[in-house]
Amino acid sequence: MTPAARPVTPPDGSRRAALLVPGGGLVSARVAWRHSLRFRLALTYSLLALVLILLTSLGVVTLLLSRMDQQFTDRLNERADTLAEAFTGVQRGLGRTAGSASAYTMLIDAEGVVYATSPILREFNDAPFPFGTQGQVTVQDTSVRAVQRPVGDFGTLWVGLPEVDLIAARQSALSALLLALIVAPLLLLLTGWWVGRRALSGLEHAANLADRIDPTRSLATLPLPAQEDEVHRLLTAINRLLVRIEDGQAREKQLLGQIVHELGAPLTVLKASLQRAEERTNDPEVQRASLVADELTFTTQDLMQLARGELEMKLAWHYIPARTLRGRVDRLVPGTTFEGDWTGGILCDPDRLTQALRNLTANARRAAGTDGTVTVTLTETPEWLTFTVRDSGPGLPPELGEQIFQPFVSGAGSSGLGLSVSRQIALMHGGTLTGENHPEGGALFTLAIPGAALGDDSDEPDEVEETDLLNEPPLPARS
Structure with a gap:
């Protein structure tokens, strides 16, 4: 008879088995976004693109503002030249007005007194010229850029042009640059993430397939x-x-x-x-x-x-008395102390389970020495049979950790195969094998297998032979 099929959970609450899929494969784990290659590529791409955009934008904006400033200066000089020509050329408009009502013009005599102005600057009329040779002044809370031209006997012509439009254009260009520096990195990061995901999709798919490869x-x-x-x-x-x-x-x-x-x-x-x-x-x-x-x-x-390998190991299930298993281990590793309740029965492959317990107790005896103690304790619950093997030796090397269950890894001078095979046997029984150091000293190994689920189910007609219950399987365990 085989054990009833049912999901099992290790008695120690371990989630280690959650990483396994039926058949021994591994569940592929997702890489954290901060460790993702495509995130690093997208971030690097975004930072490089941001630097390039910043340098390019600064160059473009600087060139644009320089051109605007040059156009503004050319326009001011053109206006000043036109007005100066109008004043000095008798044939070209002597007595022509000095500009529109919103023009910024003043005529200054040799004594530095303003004797004629455009209507908007009427407050400076008949007053000393207040700006001297300044090229940029503030008139009525407005920034004005100005130039001067000699106009023969009339004196000096002062012409100004408000910078309101130029300042507005400069502020608009800087605002657009600032907005681009804020929005561009986000767009670049999202674009880089998407492009990286598309470009590395084959590699991610291959990684997921590689995770499911079972080396056994x-x-x-x-x-x-x-x-x-x-x-x-x-x-x-x-x-x-x-x-x-x-x-x-x-x-x-x-x-x-x-x-x-x-x-x-x-x-x-x-x-x-x-x-x-x-x-x-x-x-x-x-x-x-x-x-x-x-x-x-x-x-x-x-x-x-x-x-x-694990796949070629076949289990021959038998229901045997626990005392039979204890007798086999006792003869194979003399001097072992047995505790717990050994009066019940165990549904297992006797040879394989004997092999697993013999490996654990032999390692414990080797670690404890001839004068040390090795104790095997059996505890039973409705769901689990748990064997604990404790010795009085120095304990497990902390630097090895889970590596002690790998083939040819040993902390006690043995071949390093016993623990690997014992865990394999435990897994084939649907159980677990863990190792740790006991708080009071020595090593403690816990081998747990599902308890027997015997019943009279109609879909399992095979019955356990009486010889399986009473007779002891051949010893030592078969190869």
Whole structure:
């Protein structure tokens, strides 16, 4: 019988499994906007464009204002020349008025007294000329730019032109420049973001596909975009790398399989010989050698598990008494203390679960030493069976963290395969395996698997054989 299918949540409340999808793949995570490549590209593009726009706009506005100022000066000089010619040329308008009612003109005699003005400047008539040689003055709260021309016997002609229109045009140009400097960065940032998103869409799609690649399965190449640009070259290089990785993994698995196969037959003969010698002589040295043979057997099984991979491991489910599992672990790792309630039953693959617990307790015994303690505690809830393995050793190296569950990573001088295989077995049972340091010292590993869900469901007609409940599966665990 197989366990009832149902969603499970680890008993420690961990959300680590939320990153996994059925089949072992990883859920692709979105990159934070502030770390996004397209955001950085858009921001860089916007800043560069803003600097260019600022420099260009300043140049254009400066040139525009300079031209306007030059046109204003030319217009003033033209008016002054025209009026001066009218006063000095007898044939060209002697006695012609000095301008319209809004004109700014004054005639100044040799003594510096104004004796004739346009109507708007009537207040300065018969008074000393107040402006001297100033080229820009204020008349009746109006900024006026002025020039002077000699007009023969008439004295000096002073001509002014109000700068109201010029000032308004200058303010309008500066306001437009300021508005452009405020609006342009926002438009450039949005445009850059959109362009970057379109340009990098192929790379983002490839990243999402790469996130879903399961390294324990056959690696798949990434689809290439139609346009042969930098993204196409990058994905092509990644595909070549994936092919090399897959070839390397295949060779490693083949080599491991050959090694295990070559070691399997001699170890089987050696174990059988040591067991017969132990039964005949009861010699402690023979018993120690038999334990070493068991250690080598389980190491070869770990290597075979690594070579086969998770997908090739098949579980043979049986419902066994918990005391049977305890007896197997006790014989494999002598000196282990068992606590908790071991009177119930466990639905599992006995060989694989024995292998996982044996790896945990063997590592604990290695860390605690011959004089230390290793304690295995079983607690049961309606949903979970939880095994905790605690030792009195120095604890887990804090710098390793989750790396201790990776193959060939070890903090205690072992092969580094046991914890990796044990976690793999726990995951195949639908459970979890975590490790931490106990507050009172030593390492603490927690292996949790779903509890048995046995019932009389009509859609599961297979029944558990009585021999599965009472008889002990062969020991040690099969490869």
